[in-house]
Amino acid sequence: MPFYHKLGKIPPKRHTIFKKPNGKLYYEQLFGTIGFDGMSSNMYHEHRPTQVKAVKDPYSVKPKVAIKNNIKSYRFRGFQTRPEPDFLKSRKTVLTNSDCSIVLAAPQQSTNEYFYKNADEDEMIFIHQGSGKLRTQLGNLDFKYGDYLLIPRGTIYKIDFDDEVNRLFIVESSRPMYTPKRYRNHFGQLLEHSPFCERDIRQPYELETYDEEGDFLIKVKKQGEIFDMTYATHPFDVVGYDGYNYPYAFSIHDFEPITGRIHQPPPVHQTFETDAFVVCSFCPRLYDYHPEAIPAPYSHSNIDSDEVLYYVDGDFMSRNDIEAGHISLHPAGIPHGPHPGAVERSIGQVKTEELAVMVDTFKPLQVTEEAMKIADEDYFKSWLA
Secondary structure, X not given: XXXXXXXXXXXXXXXXXXXXOOOOEOEEEXXXXXXXXXXXXXXXXXXXXXXXXXXXXXXXXOXXXXXXXXXXXXXXXXHHOOOEOOHHHHOEEEEEOOXXXXXXXXXXXXXXXXXXXXXXXXXXXXXXXXXXXXXEOOEEEEEOOOEEEEEOOOOEEEEXXXXXXXXXXXXXXXXXXXXXXXXXOOOOOEOOOOOOOHHXXXXXXXXXXXXXXXXEEEEEEEOOEXXXXXXXXXXXXXXXXXXXXXXXXXEHHHOOXXXXXXXXXXXXHEEEEOOOEEEEEEOOEEOOOOOOOOOOOOOEEOOXXXXXXXXXXXXXXXXXXXXXXXXXXEOOXXXXXXXXXXXXXXXXXXXXXXXXXXXXXXXXXXXXXXXXXXXXXXXXXXXXX
């Protein structure tokens, strides 16, 4: 995150003596990214955070690729991804490349039996259906429909769901995910032309601290494999921290759309970025107000990026036969645009109620076997008159 946050108890200076009431030391841990050059936080633990009792042989969660070199446009019916009780087993990778993976999940149960840590990737979890609490060693966040949860790599967490009906759209990123740099000044503050500001970003508000010894199972994802690691102390033993590296939440409903007299290009909807892909939020908004404006998007060629659009809710004016939970994939090098009739339907319309999340990747995406289970293989023909 581009701004400072403090929670719990911390000493006046970093790397100095910090004693418990009984005179023993708290244990400091630097939680940082990009070596010592990226965002970081300093955590203070009841116990040394390095005590591992056992590590089991890993099992693979690498996605199985069905189409390595794809040129076809696809539609995937996301709500056909079947619910499963376990959070990790419910995660189905549908699209992937060396920079990121796009995942669907419909978990039915909270993560009660284990903690989870993705050691390689930042995670963006978009809450399409469901509500609950994200619990981490850096504090807790409540979530509900429309929330983005941004979880930095290396964060140990659990998720508590309020009920069994949950639908998640997840992006796993091998690069840190940031707010777009063009929205920030050189101090990191979000500028006046940004479609959201710091007031919209929810920081961890509640710190769970357990001073417990025992056997605590943490499932750690590393290089496409899950390792079952047993820790000797409770991983939520942090008494305080401060810094810039922590999980946070942002609601898509707090994104303020940028509009104009004529149709605005997709970058005005940008919400997060890495150097490998961007994430955009398409929200209810007024249409263009030039007297001869065509509100429907113009056809354009994805010369340099694959475009993925996850449809959340509302009426998707530019597409025919699209429902909530559908995902469209338009590969680089192939022009795409509104379906037949969409341009004509849009003329004279004054607003849209659509809600969608877009991911544009700069490397081609591979289509997985899980994606082909829910694929409409004739979607690429849907632009025929």
